[in-house]
Amino acid sequence: MKERQIMFATIALIIGGMLAIQFETTNNPIIRDTRDLWELRADLEKEKQRQQELNEELHRYSELLNKYQTEGKDEKIEAMEKALADLKKQAGLTTVSGQGIVMTVEPFKDELIGVDRPLPKIDPDMLRRLVNELNRYDAKEISIDGQRIVSKTPIREVNGDIYINNKPISDFPIQINVLAKNNEKLHQKIIASPAVEEFIREDFLVESSPAAKVILPAYDEDVKVKFMKPAKEET
Amino acid sequence: MWLPVLGLVLGLLLGFMSDIRVPPEYSNYLSIAVLAALDTLFGGIRAHLQGSFEDKVFITGFFFNILLAAGLAYLGVHLGIDLYLAAIFAFGVRLFNNIAVIRRLLISKWTDSRKKA
Numbered sequence: 001m002k003e004r005q006i007m008f009a010t011i012a013l014i015i016g017g018m019l020a021i022q023f024e025t026t027n028n029p030i031i032r033d034t035r036d037l038w039e040l041r042a043d044l045e046k047e048k049q050r051q052q053e054l055n056e057e058l059h060r061y062s063e064l065l066n067k068y069q070t071e072g073k074d075e076k077i078e079a080m081e082k083a084l085a086d087l088k089k090q091a092g093l094t095t096v097s098g099q100g101i102v103m104t105v106e107p108f109k110d111e112l113i114g115v116d117r118p119l120p121k122i123d124p125d126m127l128r129r130l131v132n133e134l135n136r137y138d139a140k141e142i143s144i145d146g147q148r149i150v151s152k153t154p155i156r157e158v159n160g161d162i163y164i165n166n167k168p169i170s171d172f173p174i175q176i177n178v179l180a181k182n183n184e185k186l187h188q189k190i191i192a193s194p195a196v197e198e199f200i201r202e203d204f205l206v207e208s209s210p211a212a213k214v215i216l217p218a219y220d221e222d223v224k225v226k227f228m229k230p231a232k233e234e235t
Numbered sequence: 236m237w238l239p240v241l242g243l244v245l246g247l248l249l250g251f252m253s254d255i256r257v258p259p260e261y262s263n264y265l266s267i268a269v270l271a272a273l274d275t276l277f278g279g280i281r282a283h284l285q286g287s288f289e290d291k292v293f294i295t296g297f298f299f300n301i302l303l304a305a306g307l308a309y310l311g312v313h314l315g316i317d318l319y320l321a322a323i324f325a326f327g328v329r330l331f332n333n334i335a336v337i338r339r340l341l342i343s344k345w346t347d348s349r350k351k352a
Contacts, residue, residue, distance in 0.1 A: 004288070005239065006238065007290060008239040008276075009238040009239045009242030011239075011242075011297055012239040012240070013245055013249075014272065015243065015269070015276060016243040016244065016245065016246020016248075017246040017247070017250040018250070018265065018268060018272060020247045020248075020250020020251045021255050021257060022257075022262070022266055023250075023251075024250070024251065024254065024255070025256045025257045025259070025262045026262065029256070030256050
């Protein structure tokens with residue numbers, strides 16, 4: 001009887017192992033690395049850059065930490081206020097200005113598209129794509145029709161109107177202000193970008209011009225944070 | 236009673252901890268082998284309950300069924316016929332039958348013991 005139990009146990013052990021291996025295999029299959037030399041180099045480059053960014057960040061934070069630790073109470077508060085102001089600026093809660101480009105979007109004149117055709121409509125996807133491309137070409141801050149684009153900005157269509165930050169945008173022309181370090185370059189790139197071509201295909205005239213001073217309003221709604229928790233302080 | 240369960244848990248743990256994975260082209264064979272193994276295990280439990288258990292039959296059945304199932308699948312791949320379906324069908328049906336018989340045996344045992352009490 002005892003022998004039989006051991007036998008069953010051995011068989012069960014084997015079955016358990018097989019089940020576990022099968023489970024592992026189906027849930028995370030082995031993915032073959034099929035990158036060629038150039039792709040590997042590009043990835044390596046990307047990772048190196050990331051490492052550098054992380055190092056810089058680490059450096060910045062350790063400096064900040066140092067400051068907190070070495071300075072007195074008032075200075076601590078000052079440092080925290082500075083950090084808070086920095087964060088607010090990063091989140092788009094302050095008015096910012098600087099050099100950049102000013103873009104305008106308006107429908108083509110009647111003579112070009114024909115008198116009978118209805119006024120073209122902007123699709124929110126077109127605006128989203130434009131924002132994405134501006135960001136890709138190193139735009140620092142963007143506002144569309146006086147609405148600051150922050151990381152949580154919704155661009156939606158409601159009953160045929162475009163809403164940005166839950167506010168309807170006004171009539172044409174729509175003005176898009178963009179801050180950029182190198183505004184000439186951004187101007188050149190965005191004028192030739194696929195997003196702008198998309199606007200032209202939909203009968204919109206898009207113009208862009210570099211400007212020495214562009215003012216972007218602050219994001220004026222509450223930033224709702226749903227999925228974040230304060231980190232526990234290590235003692 | 237507890238030894239086989241312990242064995243199963245231990246096997247599962249070992250399998251998960253060892254992080255062995257089968258290449259995707261062989262995972263079919265493994266799945267059929269698992270089915271065959273399960274079939275044999277339930278067949279063994281049934282034979283045990285019916286009192287007709289034989290060690291040699293059980294052990295040879297276990298390995299032979301696994302090999303046969305995997306071999307059938309292999310043959311099927313090379314012939315272009317989905318022969319593994321035959322194995323799945325056969326083992327699946329037997330698995331259900333065995334489990335049904337085990338259930339009946341357990342129920343009758345239970346009612347017997349209640350009558351005695």
